[in-house]
Amino acid sequence: MSWTDERVETLKKMWAEGQSASQIAKELGGVTRNAVIGKVHRLGLSNRVGGGKDEPEDEAPVVAAKPEPVTPRAPEPRPEPVAAAPRPAAPERPAAVAPAAPSNVTPLPVRKAIIPAGQPLPPQPSANEISPEALASVREVEKHAKRLTLMELTERTCKWPIGDPATEDFWFCGLPSLPGKPYCEAHVGVAFQPMSARRDRRR
């Protein structure tokens, strides 16, 4: 693989977005994170912006600023990328059980217009026909959740969303995920139900 314009574009874009070198490398494919980092430096864009966690050090060498104060726009208003996140890709067909609101007791506030409107959404039973044991297990586990943010998730962290994405009380479980699974043991238990464990139950 070589650094074609297109690949460099992707690199720049993702780096600007605060994506990690490994994430970028994964996206591009055919390169390691070292290659990405190397390229980043060669391109001279190793600055820290946004989600960076570097030392404050001296003044920010950013903002060359043209003498034309046209757009009084601040760096970033409020990306709020969280909204779309709570639906981690399911590697397999879950038993059609949607996470909905795992812990908090806030099923449907007042706002429902978040739906992208387009393709029909998958059926979301939203009913908690989960075995009491599994539920209890989840409750317990969520007390010890690592409370990771979207950016902190990796392939080895549980991606089960906890809380209400519309509020600050939102995070991801973050406990060690089962190998090959997107969730930790407890959450896999409620996410991937063996159909047999379900049945009708007047609520």
Add this chain to the structure above:
DNA sequence: CCCTGATTCGC
């Protein structure tokens, strides 16, 4: 141990 970016240096 998982991960992060930074740097070096042979190719």
Add this chain to the structure above:
DNA sequence: GCGAATCAGG
């Protein structure tokens, strides 16, 4: 220019 190896750290 490239990126593996290595370093330094969270």
